[in-house]
Amino acid sequence: MSGSRAGASEAIRVEGLRKSFGAHEVLKGVSLTAHEGDVVAIIGGSGSGKSTMLRCINFLETPSAGRIVIGGEEVAMRADGSVADRRQIERLRQSLGMVFQQFNLWTHRTILENLVEVPVHVLHQPRAEAEARAQRLLARVGLAEKADAYPAFLSGGQQQRAAIARALCMEPRAMLFDEPTSALDPELVGEVLAVIRDLAAEGRTMILVTHEMKFAREVASHVIYLHNGVVEEEGPPDALFGAPKSERLKQFLKSVG
Amino acid sequence: METLAGAAAAASTLELLQLSPPGWGANLLQGLWNSILIACGAFALGLGLGTLGAFGKLYGGLITRDLLAIYTTVVRAVPELVLILILYYAVTDAVNQTLIAVGYGRIQISGLAAGIAVLGVVQGAYATEVLRGAIQAVPAGQIEAARAMGMPPALLARRVTLPLMLSNALPGLANLWLIATKDTALLAVVGFGELTQQTRQAAGATKAYFTFFIAAGMLYLILSIGSGWLFAKAEHRARRGLPEVRG
Numbered sequence: 279m280s281g282s283r284a285g286a287s288e289a290i291r292v293e294g295l296r297k298s299f300g301a302h303e304v305l306k307g308v309s310l311t312a313h314e315g316d317v318v319a320i321i322g323g324s325g326s327g328k329s330t331m332l333r334c335i336n337f338l339e340t341p342s343a344g345r346i347v348i349g350g351e352e353v354a355m356r357a358d359g360s361v362a363d364r365r366q367i368e369r370l371r372q373s374l375g376m377v378f379q380q381f382n383l384w385t386h387r388t389i390l391e392n393l394v395e396v397p398v399h400v401l402h403q404p405r406a407e408a409e410a411r412a413q414r415l416l417a418r419v420g421l422a423e424k425a426d427a428y429p430a431f432l433s434g435g436q437q438q439r440a441a442i443a444r445a446l447c448m449e450p451r452a453m454l455f456d457e458p459t460s461a462l463d464p465e466l467v468g469e470v471l472a473v474i475r476d477l478a479a480e481g482r483t484m485i486l487v488t489h490e491m492k493f494a495r496e497v498a499s500h501v502i503y504l505h506n507g508v509v510e511e512e513g514p515p516d517a518l519f520g521a522p523k524s525e526r527l528k529q530f531l532k533s534v535g
Numbered sequence: 536m537e538t539l540a541g542a543a544a545a546a547s548t549l550e551l552l553q554l555s556p557p558g559w560g561a562n563l564l565q566g567l568w569n570s571i572l573i574a575c576g577a578f579a580l581g582l583g584l585g586t587l588g589a590f591g592k593l594y595g596g597l598i599t600r601d602l603l604a605i606y607t608t609v610v611r612a613v614p615e616l617v618l619i620l621i622l623y624y625a626v627t628d629a630v631n632q633t634l635i636a637v638g639y640g641r642i643q644i645s646g647l648a649a650g651i652a653v654l655g656v657v658q659g660a661y662a663t664e665v666l667r668g669a670i671q672a673v674p675a676g677q678i679e680a681a682r683a684m685g686m687p688p689a690l691l692a693r694r695v696t697l698p699l700m701l702s703n704a705l706p707g708l709a710n711l712w713l714i715a716t717k718d719t720a721l722l723a724v725v726g727f728g729e730l731t732q733q734t735r736q737a738a739g740a741t742k743a744y745f746t747f748f749i750a751a752g753m754l755y756l757i758l759s760i761g762s763g764w765l766f767a768k769a770e771h772r773a774r775r776g777l778p779e780v781r782g
Contacts, residue, residue, distance in 0.1 A: 336683055364687075371685035382680035385776050386698050396684045399694060428776030441680075448684060 286313040288350065289452050289483040290335060295344035297330055304330045306507040307344070312452065312500075315481045319494035319515070322504035323530060328487045331504065332456050335485065336374045337367050349373065349451055372401065375445025379457040381437040383429035389416065389440050390425040393447040401448065408447070415443040419473050435466030439473055452483035460489055491534055495519045503527050548746050551737075559737035559747070566733030567754050570719040573650040573729060578715045580655025582708075585662025590692065592667050603663065610660035615653070616721050622653045623725045646727030654718050661711055669704035670696060701773040709766040713759055730754060 290312040297305040304327045312318045320328045333339040335346060337353070340361060346353045348370045354362035361367055383392050393412035397403045416422050419439040421432075429437055438458060445453060455474065459467045471493050478484060478497040488494050494501060495515045502512040503524075511524045522528045554560040588606065591599045610618070623644065631641045673696055681695045720731035734751040738744045 338679060338683055368685040368687055371683060374683075376680070376683040378676060378680065378683075380676045382674075382676035384677050384680070384695060384699070385674075386702075386773075387776070395694065396686065399690060400684070400686055430776060430778050445684075 286315055288312075288347070289314050289316070290349075290485065291345075291347040292331070292335060293345040293347075295331065295334055295346070296342045297327070297334055297339060298342045303342075304507050305334070305341075308504065308507070308509050310485070310502060312483055312485055314483050316500060317478045317482075317484045317486065317498045319498035319501045320485065320487045320504060321489075321491065321494055321501060321530075322510075323533075325506075326504040327507040328504045329456055332454055332485060332487050335454060336371050336376060337361060338376075372396070372448055373451040375442075375448055375450035375453045377438070377442050377445055377453065377455045377458050379460050381429070381434070381441045381461075383437055383441055383444070385429055388426050388428055389421065389432070392429065392440065393444045396444075396448050411449075412443070412447050415446050416440070418476075419443045420469075433466060434462045435469045438462065438466075438470045442470075442473055442477075446477075452485065453477065455484065455486040455488070457487050457489060489534070491519065491531065503530070505530075548743070551741055551743050551746055552750055559733075559741070562733045562737055563730065563747070563750060563754065566728055566730035566751075567758070569647070569727070570716065570729040570731075571758070573647060573654060573719045573722065574712070574715040576647075576651035577654035577658050577718075578712050580651060581658025581662045581711065581715070584655065584659025585666045586697075588659060588663030589666035589670055592663065593670060607660045607663050610657055615657050615718055616724065618657060619649070619653045619721055619725065623649050646722060646725060649725065650719065650722045650727055650729070654715060654721075657718070658711055658715055661714075662708070665707035665711065666700065666704055669700040669707070672703045673699045698773070702770065702777065705766060705770045705773055709763070709770075712762055712766070716758055716762070717755065 288311060290310070292308065292310040294307045294309060295305050296303065296307055308327070308331055310318060310320075310331070320331060322328045330339055334341045334344075335348075337346075341355070351366075351370070353370065354366055356362050383389070384395065387395065390409065390412055393415065394405065394408040397408035397411070398405050413422065413425065416425055419442060421436060421440055421443065424432060424436065424440070429440065432440065442453075442458075458474065459470050462470060467490070471490065474484075474486070475493075475497055486494070486498070498515045500512065501515045501518045503510050503518065503526075505526050511518060511522065511527045518527070519531065522531060550558055552558055552560045552563075554564070588603050592603050595603070627642075627644050627649075630644075634641065677699060678691065678696060681691045686694070719729045722729050723732035723735065726732065730751055734747045738747040741747070
C-alpha cells in the first residue's frame with residue numbers, strides 16, 4: 279500500500295471499517311495503512327464518507343465494524359461495535375492530534391491556555407515546560423505575539439494555525455486533519471497550507487481529508503479516493519492525479535478542476 | 536399642631552428603627568441575615584442539584600432522564616408554600632412516627648435547615664432547566680475538540696463545558712437567585728425568623744405597619760441591587776474572550 283516508507287514502522291492501520299448511521303451505511307468496509315512519516319490524503323466528493331473515516335480513527339464516531347490499530351495497539355471493541363475500554367480510547371486519542379474544519383479552539387481561554395490545557399491538565403506535565411513548548415510552537419506557526427489573545431479576536435487562518443499548534447503541543451504520534459482549510463476565506467488558505475506543508479517536510483505522520491487537490495498531490499505520499507463509502511482508487515499521488523484509472527475518479531478530478 | 540404631629544411621627548419612626556431597644560432595627564437586620572443565609576444555602580443546593588440534573592437529563596440513561604423529568608415537573612407545578620408546609624409538617628411528622636416506632640425520640644427540624652432544603656429542591660428544579668439550556672448552547676465543536684484530545688468526561692465537564700455554559704446560564708441564574716431571596720419570606724408561615732416574619736412582629740407590636748414594611752421593602756431592594764451588581768461582574772468575567780454583541 280503506502281509503500282513510500284516500507285521500512286518504517288506502522289503508525290495507523292484501519293481494516294474493513296464499516297459505519298452506519300441508522301439504516302444508512304456511510305462506510306462499507308474501507309482500509310488504510312499509514313507508516314511513520316507517511317502523509318495519507320483522503321479525497322472524495324461530499325457524502326463520500328471521508329470525514330467519517332477520519333473521525334472513526336480516533337473514535338469521535340464509533341465504527342460499526344472493523345479493526346483499528348494505532349502504533350501496534352488494537353482498539354478494543356465489543357461485538358456490537360461499541361467502545362470496550364474508554365480509558366484506552368482516551369490514551370490513544372492523546373497520541374493523535376486532531377485538527378477540525380471549524381478550528382474548535384476554546385473561546386474562554388487564551389491561545390496559550392488552549393495550547394497547554396491538555397499537556398497540563400490531562401498529561402500532568404509541569405506548566406513551565408508545557409508553556410515553553412507552547413511558545414516555541416506558536417512562534418513556529420507565526421503567532422508568537424498572539425499568545426495572550428482570545429481566539430475570537432483572531433482571523434480564521436490564525437485560529438487554524440493556533441489549533442494546529444494546540445494539537446502539536448500534545449506531542450502526538452500522528453496528526454489527523456479534517457478539511458482544515460474548508461472554512462477559510464480563500465486568501466487565508468495559503469498560510470494554513472504552509473504550516474501543514476512544513477509538518478509534512480519534517481516527516482510527521484499525517485492523515486489529511488482535503489478538498490485541495492493540488493496540495494494533496496504536492497504533500498501526500500499516498501492518496502485514497504473514496505466514493506459512496508468504498509475505496510474507489512488509491513495509490514501514489516502522481517499516479518492517482520496524473521493517470522486516474524476509474525471513470526468516477528476522472529470525473530471527480532474534472533469537476534473539482 | 537399638624538407640624539408638631541409630623542415631627543413627632545418622624546422622630547418616632549427613627550426611634551422605631553434604631554438598632555437598640557426600644558428600636559426594632561436589630562431584629563430586622565437579624566431577619567435579613569437569616570433570609571440571606573437561607574437564600575445562599577438554597578441557591579447553592581439548587582446549583583448542585585441543577586448541575587447534576589442538567590447533565591443527567593442530557594447524558595443520563597432512560598431511567599435517570601425519566602426520574603429527572605418527574606422531579607422538574609412535580610416541583611415546578613406545586614406552589615413553594617405547599618412544599619414548605621409538606622416538608623415542615625408532613626415530613627417531620629412522618630420521620631418522627633418512624634423514629635418512635637423503632638424506639639427513638641422525636642426530632643425537631645430547624646427552620647433554617649427546612650428552609651434551605653425546600654427552597655433548594657425548588658431552585659434545583661428550575662436550575663436544571665436553566666443549565667440544560669445553557670449546556671446545549673455550548674458549541675459542540677469545542678466539546679468535541681476536548682474529547683478528541685483524550686480529556687476524560689469529568690475533567691471535560693469541569694474545564695470546558697461548565698465554564699463555557701456559564702455565560703449562557705448567568706442571566707437565568709441571576710433570576711433564580713432573586714427568586715430565592717424573596718421566597719425566603721414564605722418561611723414566615725412556619726414561624727422562622729427571617730426578614731418578613733421579623734417585620735410582622737415588629738409591626739404588630741408597635742402598630743407602625745407602614746414604617747416597618749417600607750423598611751423591609753428597602754432592605755430587599757438593597758439586597759437585590761447588590762446582588763445584581765455581583766452578577767453583572769460574574770457575567771463580565773464569564774464572557775471574557777467573547778466579542779461584545781450589540782443589537
